[in-house]
Amino acid sequence: MFRSGAFVADHVSPTTDAQIQPNGVDLTADVVFEQLEPGRLGRDGKQIGDRVARPLEELEEADPDTYYLPTGAYIVRYGERIAIPEGHIGFVYPRSSLMRNSCMLNTAVWDAGYEGRGEGLLQVHHDIELERGARIAQLVFAEADHEGVYDGSYQGENVE
């Protein structure tokens, strides 16, 4: 069974009322990165390629808190700290308005026990302006059996 947005909100911070949806919680875009170097997935271990944060819009007349993203692939870090409670699995979907603007978020499985500010793959198929802090995705929780909890290298990532 999928849980309500109110339940999900208890495991996401910070949140405003505007982020709480019937079936999940909207996540915001914090930092957008561009990958510079190849990464590597081996039989043992992995390496994430070097990346650089995209500059925020620099044009004087434009909103200084806005990313102007040309067609391409970017890594986006969400603004919220997420904790996946035991007995659950998390899934992130793109906000439909992102998709309707020819952009997509690709995501993976959010394991029980994970905590941190995670990331997604933002595919931009048509140039888009993205204000920092804008809602781009929705996190939902489903109840799930599991053995053990997440204890990988991303545990506690991007939290002070």
Ligand SMILES: O=c1ccn([C@H]2C[C@H](O)[C@@H](COP(=O)(O)OP(=O)(O)OP(=O)(O)O)O2)c(=O)[nH]1
């Ligand atoms: O779209 C996603 C999906 C998951 N995660 C977080 C939550 C998840 O629990 C964690 C690790 O994901 P996964 O287990 O798929 O990563 P891995 O590459 O297998 O790393 P590890 O070896 O640490 O498990 O990353 C994200 O940030 N974004």
